[in-house]
Amino acid sequence: MCGIVGYLGKNNTKEILLSGLKELEYRGYDSAGIAVLQGDSFESYKAIGKLVNLEEKTKEFTTDGFAVGIGHTRWATHGKPTELNAHPHLGESSYVVHNGIIENYVQLKTKLQAKGINFLSQTDTEVIVHQFEENLYDAKDAFKAFSKTITELEGAYATLLVTKSMPETIYFAKHGSPMLVGVNDAGEKFFASSDSPLIGLAKEVNYFEDGDYGYVNKDELVIYNKNNELVEPKFTSLATDKLSAQKDGYRFFMEKEIYEQSDVIADTLMGRLCDDEIIFDELDKSLFDGINEIKLCACGTSYHSALCASYMFERYAKVRCSVEIASEFRYREPLMSKDTLFVVISQSGETADTLETLKMAKNAGLKTLVVCNVDNSSMVRLADACILTRAGIEKGVASTKAFATQVTVFWMLSLYVAKLRDALNTDGLKHQIHLLREIPTSVIVTDEMHERIKRLSKRYLHGHGFFFIGRDVFFPLALEGALKLKEISYLHAEGYPSGEMKHGPIALADPELFTIALLPQHLLYEKSKSNVEELSARDSTICAISPINFDKADDFIPINVCKDYMLEFFEMMVVVQLLSLEISIRLGNDVDMPRNLAKSVTVE
Numbered sequence: 153m154c155g156i157v158g159y160l161g162k163n164n165t166k167e168i169l170l171s172g173l174k175e176l177e178y179r180g181y182d183s184a185g186i187a188v189l190q191g192d193s194f195e196s197y198k199a200i201g202k203l204v205n206l207e208e209k210t211k212e213f214t215t216d217g218f219a220v221g222i223g224h225t226r227w228a229t230h231g232k233p234t235e236l237n238a239h240p241h242l243g244e245s246s247y248v249v250h251n252g253i254i255e256n257y258v259q260l261k262t263k264l265q266a267k268g269i270n271f272l273s274q275t276d277t278e279v280i281v282h283q284f285e286e287n288l289y290d291a292k293d294a295f296k297a298f299s300k301t302i303t304e305l306e307g308a309y310a311t312l313l314v315t316k317s318m319p320e321t322i323y324f325a326k327h328g329s330p331m332l333v334g335v336n337d338a339g340e341k342f343f344a345s346s347d348s349p350l351i352g353l354a355k356e357v358n359y360f361e362d363g364d365y366g367y368v369n370k371d372e373l374v375i376y377n378k379n380n381e382l383v384e385p386k387f388t389s390l391a392t393d394k395l396s397a398q399k400d401g402y403r404f405f406m407e408k409e410i411y412e413q414s415d416v417i418a419d420t421l422m423g424r425l426c427d428d429e430i431i432f433d434e435l436d437k438s439l440f441d442g443i444n445e446i447k448l449c450a451c452g453t454s455y456h457s458a459l460c461a462s463y464m465f466e467r468y469a470k471v472r473c474s475v476e477i478a479s480e481f482r483y484r485e486p487l488m489s490k491d492t493l494f495v496v497i498s499q500s501g502e503t504a505d506t507l508e509t510l511k512m513a514k515n516a517g518l519k520t521l522v523v524c525n526v527d528n529s530s531m532v533r534l535a536d537a538c539i540l541t542r543a544g545i546e547k548g549v550a551s552t553k554a555f556a557t558q559v560t561v562f563w564m565l566s567l568y569v570a571k572l573r574d575a576l577n578t579d580g581l582k583h584q585i586h587l588l589r590e591i592p593t594s595v596i597v598t599d600e601m602h603e604r605i606k607r608l609s610k611r612y613l614h615g616h617g618f619f620f621i622g623r624d625v626f627f628p629l630a631l632e633g634a635l636k637l638k639e640i641s642y643l644h645a646e647g648y649p650s651g652e653m654k655h656g657p658i659a660l661a662d663p664e665l666f667t668i669a670l671l672p673q674h675l676l677y678e679k680s681k682s683n684v685e686e687l688s689a690r691d692s693t694i695c696a697i698s699p700i701n702f703d704k705a706d707d708f709i710p711i712n713v714c715k716d717y718m719l720e721f722f723e724m725m726v727v728v729q730l731l732s733l734e735i736s737i738r739l740g741n742d743v744d745m746p747r748n749l750a751k752s753v754t755v756e
């Protein structure tokens with residue numbers, strides 16, 4: 153998804169902007185650009201495709217001393233990924249970058265065009281700069297003009313604007329899309345749409361709240377809130393560690409992140425397990441007082457972990473549980489009752505649809521909890537309570553370790569709630585805690601397993617589709633396996649409950665239909681096996697993943713014999729992740745940055 157950077161200071165503005173954009177690459181984009189104002193002279197460069205194209209175009213460009221600059225990676229929403237549509241967008245003497253969507257841009261554009269203003273792009277963003285210049289013409293004061301412009305925009309945005317009429321200033325506004333500003337002792341100011349570009353540059357950062365707007369110059373950082381009151385920045389310190397952002401010898405970040413799962417799950421468990429108790433220091437037990445239902449809401453992979461959670465909450469904690477896709481929940485006028493705990497799950501904490509459902513639940517007076525991987529993200533700041541998943545920065549667009557830590561958190565949380573509700577006796581709880589301690593071992597990738605999957609992957613590069621099938625929690629795992637494969641291999645794949653195949657999809661069965669069958673020993677083994685046999689009898693090509701050898705399978709990927717179905721879940725999770733990875737690599741795809749996808753989906 154789009155990324156923003158901004159810089160004001162006397163160091164190498166071009167390099168700071170480009171390396172900031174590089175840090176945002178993992179979010180997904182299809183074009184990029186920068187604009188730098190030095191004295192009264194603007195230089196702007198844009199390029200479609202990867203950042204190397206922009207680097208090439210700016211090869212000869214240098215700045216000397218103080219300058220202000222803004223930069224952007226664009227993930228196309230309004231208009232194709234072309235150079236004209238790439239940001240920054242130019243008015244007569246101002247440039248703007250923007251994340252989010254200006255919902256009333258057609259009305260604004262029509263009015264501006266009626267006044268004779270010429271638009272160069274198909275984007276919604278371009279209205280901001282023209283509207284600003286219209287207002288500047290009347291107000292003769294850049295900040296007044298900018299403030300007025302912000303009141304005229306509807307939708308979600310984070311935006312930066314630089315103008316010749318106030319050449320040593322960057323104007324900013326945030327409403328619905330994330331943005332932060334960092335400062336350092338040298339008086340430099342850095343903007344970005346997420347932490348990573350600022351690491352190592354700014355010691356202290358201020359995360360803007362919705363409705364914040366203002367400006368920076370050499371001496372000042374001026375912030376107004378949504379009520380137009382002048383507010384002090386709320387500085388927090390920023391981590392200084394960029395190490396986790398490197399590939400450490402792995403071919404792709406996704407591969408590295410699959411291998412990291414054992415460590416990050418151990419981190420997620422750390423300090424949270426006692427002999428017969430689960431500890432969440434960050435939770436106040438009263439969060440669960442009067443709660444009769446848990447409603448989980450998320451998108452994509454996080455939605456799959458929510459589905460897993462629903463099985464565990466009902467099974468262990470005996471609490472009613474429902475799961476919602478955030479983009480559906482937003483608009484279906486849902487009934488919300490105050491005895492429901494509303495839980496959102498998000499790796500990024502910024503997904504627009506999920507964030508909106510959190511706001512809806514808060515407005516309806518529900519208690520809210522977020523399970524999230526990014527501290528200080530919008531959801532973390534908004535929810536009543538938060539559990540951080542401790543997966544570390546996830547760079548691969550296809551989520552792996554974030555999912556693993558989410559499911560780990562939900563396994564623990566369901567036991568925590570079980571204890572509060574007396575739904576599990578002490579022995580049962582002790583047994584579960586003992587199992588939880590084994591997850592880090594069950595996700596270790598062995599050379600033997602990886603080699604086997606690598607070899608086998610060459611048989612799955614064609615065909616007319618994949619069905620990942622499983623029962624119970626293995627159904628959401630099947631959905632997740634299919635999503636991983638779709639995302640990075642561009643092959644059609646579906647996740648399906650094993651028992652549902654005969655209600656329709658089995659009509660597709662033939663040797664070119666690949667069934668990836670999840671066959672745990674400790675959960676409905678015989679039932680699942682029968683479903684796979686039905687497919688095998690109709691000549692579907694079967695790849696079984698199981699601790700028990702299955703002679704009706706064309707291919708077999710063994711997992712270790714485990715004590716419990718949840719450990720089998722984690723073992724199989726690694727297998728489906730690696731299978732997608734290896735198929736994608738064989739197909740020559742960009743595993744970490746698959747086409748059309750964005751890491752952080754901040755538009756609805």
Ligand code: F6R
Nearest residue numbers: 452453454498499500503550551
């Ligand atoms: C898939 C994937 C996406 C995200 C989804 C929600 O690999 O990463 O499906 O899970 O966009 O994102 P978060 O969890 O950041 O809210």
